[in-house]
Amino acid sequence: MSKKVLIVGGVAGGASTAARLRRLDETAEIIMFEKGEHISFANCGLPYYIGEVIKDRSNLLVQTPEAMHNRFNIDVRINSEVSNINFENKTVKVNSKDKGEYQESFDYLVLAPGAKPMKPPIPGIDSSKIFTLRNVNDTDKIKSFVDNSGCTNAVVIGGGYIGVEMAENLRHRNINVTLVEAAPHILAPFDSDMVTIAEKELEDNGVNLILGDGVKAFNENVTSITVVLNSGTEIEADIVISAIGVTPDTAFLKDTPMEMGPKGHIIVNENLQTNIENVYALGDAVEVVDFINGSKTAIPLAGPANKQGRIVADNISGIKSSYKGTQGTSIIKVFDLTCAGTGNNERILNSKNIKYKVIYALPQSHASYYPGASPITIKLIFNDEGKVLGAQAIGYEGVDKRIDDIASLIRLNGTIEDLTQLELAYAPPYSSAKDPVNIAAYIAENVLTGKSEVVLPRDIDNFNKETTLILDVRNSIERENGYIKDSMHIPVDELRNRLEELPKDKEIWVFCQIGLRGYIAERMLKANGFKAKNITGGYKVYSLGKF
Amino acid sequence: MSKKVLIVGGVAGGASTAARLRRLDETAEIIMFEKGEHISFANCGLPYYIGEVIKDRSNLLVQTPEAMHNRFNIDVRINSEVSNINFENKTVKVNSKDKGEYQESFDYLVLAPGAKPMKPPIPGIDSSKIFTLRNVNDTDKIKSFVDNSGCTNAVVIGGGYIGVEMAENLRHRNINVTLVEAAPHILAPFDSDMVTIAEKELEDNGVNLILGDGVKAFNENVTSITVVLNSGTEIEADIVISAIGVTPDTAFLKDTPMEMGPKGHIIVNENLQTNIENVYALGDAVEVVDFINGSKTAIPLAGPANKQGRIVADNISGIKSSYKGTQGTSIIKVFDLTCAGTGNNERILNSKNIKYKVIYALPQSHASYYPGASPITIKLIFNDEGKVLGAQAIGYEGVDKRIDDIASLIRLNGTIEDLTQLELAYAPPYSSAKDPVNIAAYIAENVLTGKSEVVLPRDIDNFNKETTLILDVRNSIERENGYIKDSMHIPVDELRNRLEELPKDKEIWVFCQIGLRGYIAERMLKANGFKAKNITGGYKVYSLGKF
Ligand SMILES: Cc1cc2nc3c(=O)[nH]c(=O)nc-3n(C[C@H](O)[C@H](O)[C@H](O)COP(=O)(O)OP(=O)(O)OC[C@H]3O[C@@H](n4cnc5c(N)ncnc54)[C@H](O)[C@@H]3O)c2cc1C
Ligand SMILES: Cc1cc2nc3c(=O)[nH]c(=O)nc-3n(C[C@H](O)[C@H](O)[C@H](O)COP(=O)(O)OP(=O)(O)OC[C@H]3O[C@@H](n4cnc5c(N)ncnc54)[C@H](O)[C@@H]3O)c2cc1C
Numbered sequence A, B: 001m002s003k004k005v006l007i008v009g010g011v012a013g014g015a016s017t018a019a020r021l022r023r024l025d026e027t028a029e030i031i032m033f034e035k036g037e038h039i040s041f042a043n044c045g046l047p048y049y050i051g052e053v054i055k056d057r058s059n060l061l062v063q064t065p066e067a068m069h070n071r072f073n074i075d076v077r078i079n080s081e082v083s084n085i086n087f088e089n090k091t092v093k094v095n096s097k098d099k100g101e102y103q104e105s106f107d108y109l110v111l112a113p114g115a116k117p118m119k120p121p122i123p124g125i126d127s128s129k130i131f132t133l134r135n136v137n138d139t140d141k142i143k144s145f146v147d148n149s150g151c152t153n154a155v156v157i158g159g160g161y162i163g164v165e166m167a168e169n170l171r172h173r174n175i176n177v178t179l180v181e182a183a184p185h186i187l188a189p190f191d192s193d194m195v196t197i198a199e200k201e202l203e204d205n206g207v208n209l210i211l212g213d214g215v216k217a218f219n220e221n222v223t224s225i226t227v228v229l230n231s232g233t234e235i236e237a238d239i240v241i242s243a244i245g246v247t248p249d250t251a252f253l254k255d256t257p258m259e260m261g262p263k264g265h266i267i268v269n270e271n272l273q274t275n276i277e278n279v280y281a282l283g284d285a286v287e288v289v290d291f292i293n294g295s296k297t298a299i300p301l302a303g304p305a306n307k308q309g310r311i312v313a314d315n316i317s318g319i320k321s322s323y324k325g326t327q328g329t330s331i332i333k334v335f336d337l338t339c340a341g342t343g344n345n346e347r348i349l350n351s352k353n354i355k356y357k358v359i360y361a362l363p364q365s366h367a368s369y370y371p372g373a374s375p376i377t378i379k380l381i382f383n384d385e386g387k388v389l390g391a392q393a394i395g396y397e398g399v400d401k402r403i404d405d406i407a408s409l410i411r412l413n414g415t416i417e418d419l420t421q422l423e424l425a426y427a428p429p430y431s432s433a434k435d436p437v438n439i440a441a442y443i444a445e446n447v448l449t450g451k452s453e454v455v456l457p458r459d460i461d462n463f464n465k466e467t468t469l470i471l472d473v474r475n476s477i478e479r480e481n482g483y484i485k486d487s488m489h490i491p492v493d494e495l496r497n498r499l500e501e502l503p504k505d506k507e508i509w510v511f512c513q514i515g516l517r518g519y520i521a522e523r524m525l526k527a528n529g530f531k532a533k534n535i536t537g538g539y540k541v542y543s544l545g546k547f
């Protein structure tokens, strides 16, 4: 007998499940319900269509109900909201725009309802000048407002990925943009030391950043809206984009036996099965295991959703397949800059009380003698056993590649030693003989084996002059352009001959521009009986903290 | 007591050893001999300086003897050839341009003499119009000839990496270039099916390719040189670049107890130690273990040489460190195209009698709805156990990244299943929710699990009409632009309703443009009791074979 499979949600997770299921099972009856008007659309492209980077709206629609029917023989029902589920009778209640309310029975049920924008209970939040962005309709509304209202000032609330992408794309439309973030920094997947690079890029491109200040109220005026912040600051705008995060779109599961997490996420096991037999769930709506630290988490990203779709289809078809967790690999273009990360950042590790070490590397994106190279700032986080816990990288070229290398290594449980050994493609336009990720691994390995001891730039400002000397080993020109207060200056190439100028009783914290010469000097000093440490990331990372 | 370490060769392997050694050991006496005039130069940049892509000659000199001395306290001796070694007395004989012949003793000896261009015994090979390219002097000579002789026609002999890079860079100088390759195809790391893409790019950029034809003789004329090929073809040129490969520069080790391979490579163990105690060797001059198939091989690339330098220094300093083999990850820019590979290709596997499977994937470099995406042709080679044996990729964007991902996976002994699970950075400008390497892995997994059976495009031409039907499932417009002879045509979206047109007794080889719809059709057919296979890579890869 052929199976009857109902799928709730028709975009990344739902449509992927449907397509794979059909490839595995030609006879299953597959019905996919989507409460919105569109299925299989390019969520991730929406901001770029508003910014007119993507010019053709039809490009956003990866699949249509008809095409999905013709190719995969899927019964796609749009404008059809699943409003309730009777797990005992194995039926769902559907609210259809065209057909009204009806029931549909199932053998298997797949829940892929995704997550919706959070709407904080702030006075004035219901203003028609405040928009959120989840689907094509939202996009049409925002774009039509931008196209037709002659708007010149926008406020984006929330500095997450969607907020930052919206800020950039509104700038592409020549709109003045203020981005308001309640936390001290934007883009939470990045630690604050790294993210200042992205904040600078935004400001350099005309985005007005307000950090560490939340919204208290929205006051709608006749032709504008005033955003009132906790600090008292008031910003007048023609349009507000609220992008403060997402929450699982699972209200229809309330008061059912479905097991849910504290924030409304569906709980699934390794096979993406819920607590109810023959009911699977995936995508933004589910809790996943953090691949690094093993705890439960929610990481609303398209890669995991699409991959999970395939796994759910396999399991329904009797092919045991498991999802091994999400490591949070993610990336964002911020104007010309690329910011990417994988694994846990310091914030997450601290919240889990996991011990870690940090180093920075600042290699060139490709051989520096070949035109077009630019530095990548890499932060590598690892533990005493050499396990790689996370990495963040920001730069103008080759950032995606390096994070993908490290993400692959993490997925395969590789160590710092493995990272030193990755044999990556080298020719001058693409990399260096020692790839940036090899360099980062060398630095980490030196720390692990005690060859180098590092000081984090953020620990410098309150160094103890009695016990510590800070030594600048850069050349004079570099020093003229700025240095760490109260540091002594001996260029690395003179150090061997000037050792007697240094104290043996103090700890010497060496720094150069990026950490390389600092490390060489540290080795030299250590060999000569000094207590030396290297300021990892050097003056460059130190300066980032000053932005 | 401090060690005395002599290093023969002062570029990639030698200089890297010296630098690391000093960082590990401040007191060692380190002398580095270089028979040429320059140390630590950017071998890999030389062609680009001739092409004036790299404008400033000083950029080629990564380190100078003085700088190397000042920073690392290395006694660098240029124009100093080590002509003989007495392993018993632990001395080397040095021929110095300035100081004449002298001896130097050692505790440890490091051999990093690299490899030199092969010079085949072809009549006329000693013409002053024939150049080879290894070092800065060679570069100066070629560049000065190009700059000053008003030369308009060049012949490059050999379609390896250096030959192709020279062809491209001479085109940048507006010189007519003919590239002659004796084998049927250029760029041996790539299988012939893939490399035609690069050959087309060369021709599109005005390089005249002559394949499968070797050089019989060079006839020097007054102002030109005639290259006579085995076929009888004669090509007149102003300049000839001979780039037919390299051979270890180890003649000075002949008649010593040093154990060498059949082609003159130094034999080393995992720790890069030779058969003689305290003597290490590395780089282009040594045999390495092929990481994939475990046999001995030689892969002259800068990444391995630099990495090995670090390992040699470690071992000399008492830190046990081993080199796990070379997988041959490599990359070349061919005008706007990038060609990269890792692991073994079919040619190598066949020579070792290793069984393998092949699939092609042709995903877009990033989400197709975001501007600028272009297809990447990926060839993935794996075995029945799911071990990844090799990969090749060619395209205009994101090729380096995908090969690096697979190279990392191979290094960590990852399987096809692991490759499906890599969680890579996705936002529309960078990738798709299922990254190209995930897609390649899905295709391979389907083959491994029997969900899909594939036919290689090269097996089509002599298909047996009695037993096999070829079915084109593309749309009519695609078909109008060319199709496989004698194939039947039913668009995939009509297939479910037209099954009765197909025979059940024949094997049906389905194809579409790249393999995706072919696979969907294959699944449909299989489910309906047909014997179906998918032509992997579809019409696109089939057409490559026709170039
Ligand atoms: C603007 C934007 C940009 C993004 N950019 C990126 C990016 O660059 N990279 C990245 O990895 N991720 C990105 N994402 C996140 C990514 O789109 C999601 O992680 C992914 O779409 C989740 O897939 P899903 O199937 O769980 O949910 P969705 O794709 O949201 O699909 C869920 C669908 O279910 C429908 N639905 C919900 N409840 C019901 C119901 N009761 N009945 C019927 N239908 C229902 C919803 O209408 C929705 O269409 C972005 C998201 C947005 C909004
Ligand atoms: C034009 C060109 C382009 C290249 N492009 C790339 C690329 O894009 N990617 C890549 O990975 N690799 C590339 N390579 C290869 C890469 O440069 C080599 O693999 C690497 O340099 C090998 O390092 P090595 O130390 O073994 O040898 P080398 O770097 O060649 O150094 C050996 C040195 O030893 C000296 N020497 C030899 N014998 C003696 C002696 N008896 N006494 C004293 N000195 C001696 C030689 O003069 C030479 O300078 C390229 C090579 C060339 C020539």
Ligand SMILES: CC(C)(COP(=O)(O)OP(=O)(O)OC[C@H]1O[C@@H](n2cnc3c(N)ncnc32)[C@H](O)[C@@H]1OP(=O)(O)O)[C@@H](O)C(=O)NCCC(=O)NCCS
Pocket: A010, A011, A012, A013, A015, A016, A019, A020, A023, A039, A040, A041, A042, A043, A044, A045, A062, A063, A302, A306, A310, B360, B361, B362, B433, B434, B439, B442, B443, B446, B514, B515, B516, B519, B536, B537
């Ligand atoms: C459009 C959509 C339904 C397609 O789902 P899909 O068919 O599973 O995915 P793809 O089109 O990427 O195709 C992948 C399948 O084709 C196969 N395939 C791809 N290229 C192939 C080739 N050249 N040869 C053979 N098979 C190929 C893969 O093996 C895979 O099949 P499998 O899962 O059975 O192994 C789904 O991706 C979707 O809805 N996307 C839009 C929404 C979205 O993802 N939003 C978030 C990102 S913006």
Ligand SMILES: CC(C)(COP(=O)(O)OP(=O)(O)OC[C@H]1O[C@@H](n2cnc3c(N)ncnc32)[C@H](O)[C@@H]1OP(=O)(O)O)[C@@H](O)C(=O)NCCC(=O)NCCS
Pocket: A360, A361, A362, A433, A434, A439, A442, A443, A446, A514, A515, A516, A519, A536, A537, B010, B011, B012, B013, B015, B016, B019, B020, B023, B039, B040, B041, B042, B043, B044, B045, B062, B063, B302, B306, B310
């Ligand atoms: C120039 C040359 C001598 C440098 O050798 P090197 O000092 O070992 O290499 P790098 O400059 O890349 O520096 C790497 C070292 O600095 C350390 N390092 C790099 N960046 C650092 C940072 N930000 N903080 C701390 N340490 C850093 C690395 O850990 C590594 O040290 P280790 O090996 O002791 O762990 C050598 O690479 C060379 O001769 N190159 C030119 C020739 C060549 O390679 N040709 C082929 C390619 S064209």
